[in-house]
Every structure is written in structure tokens, then in C-alpha cells.
Amino acid sequence: MSSESRPRAQVCLPRPQGGWWRLAPGDQGLLLPAPGPSSAVGRGRLDIKGWPSHRQGEGEGVEGSPCGLGHLTIEVSAQKPRVLQGDNAPQSPYQRLSRRMLDISGDRGVLKDVIREGAGELVTPDAAVLDITLWGMELGLLSMRRGELARFLFKPTYAYGTLGCPPLIPPNTTVLFEIELLDFLDSAESDKFCAFSAEQQDQFPLQKVLKVAATEREFGNYLFRQNRFYDAKVRYKQALLLLRRRSAAPEEQHLVEAAKLLVLLNLSFTYLKLERPTTALHYGEQALIIDRKNAKALFRCGQACLLMTEYQKARDFLVRAQKEQPFNHDINNELKKLASYYRDYTDKEKEMCHRMFAPYDNGSTVGEN
Secondary structure (H helix, E strand, O other), X not given: OOHHHOOOOOEEEEOOOOOEEEEOOOOOOOOOOOOOOOOEEEEEEEEEEEOOOOOOOOOOOOOOOOOOOOOEEEEEEEEOOEEOOOOOOOOOHHXXXXXXXXXOOOOOOEEEEEEEOOEEEEOOOOEEEEOOOOHHHHHHHOOOEEOOEEEEEEOHHHOOOOOOEOOOEOOOOOEEEEEEEEEEEEOHXXXXXXXXXXXXXXXXXXXXXXXXXXXXXXXXXXHHHOOOHHHHHHHHHHHHHHHHHOOOOOOOHHHHHHHHHHHHHHHHHHHHHOOOHHHHHHHHHHHHHHOOOOHHHHHHHHHHHHHOOOHHHHHHHHHHHHHHOOOOHHXXXXXXXXXXXXXXXXXXXXXXXXXXXXXXXXXXXXXXX
């Protein structure tokens, strides 16, 4: 498959002085001016999604199911790409390195040297890496296992091409990357399960449903950490739908309730981030039905009521949360915030009442005089 037919996207890596590096061929906004020798600069995140795959129901107000085929998510840490000077020089360090590297592209355009072996299965071969533009990096990631650290040489065709990426990367440059596959979330099983009808899903054992729901929740957590709160909400709702739709034997019901509690707490927090406190309160109260002393659920309900300026309800929830966790820093700070907001509210109420009745007070005084 040619590079033009592969997905086009971007990868962002943290810069030591703040901000992000954006790796995109020909992007004039690419700045890699960090001083000193090339070194690990932090961790970026990439998405691997199934091939083919699509997402339905994007956009606020649309509750579509995001079930595609073979979705994976990975996190990586990477080093700055290093320009290989003297590629044509005889026996350059990079030529010597390339002699012992594995050819994974078939034309020696992408060479790999494993620094530390990973564990488990390879990333599934039908997965496609999104959010990056380097074709070589995509091929490299698809050859890795969880926890693996590897060094890659990318020829220009698999890296920045004939244009390079000025001013740092000249035209027709071979680059060296070190990539660590920290983790990936394989939701292929979850996506296939979501594609079944409710009747078909009921044929699976409870443990299968719990596993799929946990995968959906973990995928939502990943999206939440990226501040993609709407997408996270969709994943959480999918998990909750699976759990609510499934009946369980009395001796197994506690497993379903425990899984639902985690999802409800996440939904409450997500709706707070989406500035929808009424819905956040609803999911928080649903969590309290399962565990009425859950400090996190009480805290979320208190936060939601505070945003709705329902100060008495907010105080009731937060005091109950404090009773469960008296030394919780977040709960105590929220109570202080509530006291401050309520004090401002009462001061404004007093001033408004004073202004409302001031003319009558003045009139009675004039009459007496």
C-alpha cells in the first residue's frame, strides 16, 4: 500500500519548555529548537483504530454508538527525531546500525532494532494508526508489543519525504526514532459485541458483558484524559447501557452494581466538565442508590448543586461526603468555596432588600417630621 493511501494525521510530543511539537511533513509550523543533545522529551499519545472503522453520532446532542471494527488505543513515549548526517559517507554510524536492524517494510525503508522486548501479542495487523503523518512510524508501531522499546530508521519515503521539514530536517533525510509502546487498549472485542442486537448480546455469559463494559469505560477514561469529554460521555453511556440491559442472577448482581457504580461516577464527573450540572446531579444520585455512603458520589452531587446555586443541597451533600472522608482535601476545599459563595449570595440579598425598602423608610421618616 502506498503512503498516499494510508491515513493522514498528526502526532504531538511535549516540548521541554512547554507546548507541543507537531510532526507533520512540510508543516512550516514545525519547531524543534530544543537545545542540547537529542533526548527523551516526554510522552505523547497516539490512537490506533481498526481498519476499516468509523464513528457514528459525532456532534453535541447526537447519541450515536461509536462501535467500529478493531479499535485500539496506545500511548507512546518518543525521542526527538535525529537528522542522520553523512548518510552517503562510508561506514557512517547509521549505516553500521542499519546492518543489524530488521527490515519490516520489505524494501529496507523501515528498519527496526529492539532495545527491550515487550510482552503479549503484537498490535493486530488489521489495525491502522491515526494521529500521525509518518508512514514509517505507523508500520513500526504495528510491529510492536506492549512494553517494547525499539529504535527505528525511516528512509525519506517513510518519513519527511523529498521536502523534509525545514528548518530542522533537510530534504531527503533519513531519521532515527526511538519508540516505546507503553500500553494499548484493544476494543475490537467490545466493538464486535456492540454490533450485536440486544437479543444476541443476552446469549453471552455475564463475564463477557462485564469485560466489554469495562473496556468501554476504560476507553472513555482515555478520551476523558484527552479532554474529549463528549466522546468520553458516549463511551460511558454505552457501558451503562450494556450493564442496565443485562439481568444477572442474585448472587452475581453485586458484580453488575459495582461496574455500574464506576460508570455512573464517571458520567457525573464528565457532565460537570461539560457544564451540565443537572445531568451530573442525576448520575450522582443514581450512584448513591447503589452506594448511599459513596464519598465520591456525594462530592459530585455537592459540586453539581453548587453550580446550580442550590446552596443548602450542596451543603448537605458535601457534609455527608466529609463525614465519610473527613481529611479529603477536595471535599474540604469545596466546603470552603460553598461558604464563600453563600456569604456573597447573602450579602447581595441583603443589599437588594435594603434597596427595595429604602424608599418606604425614607417616606415614613418624612411623614413623621
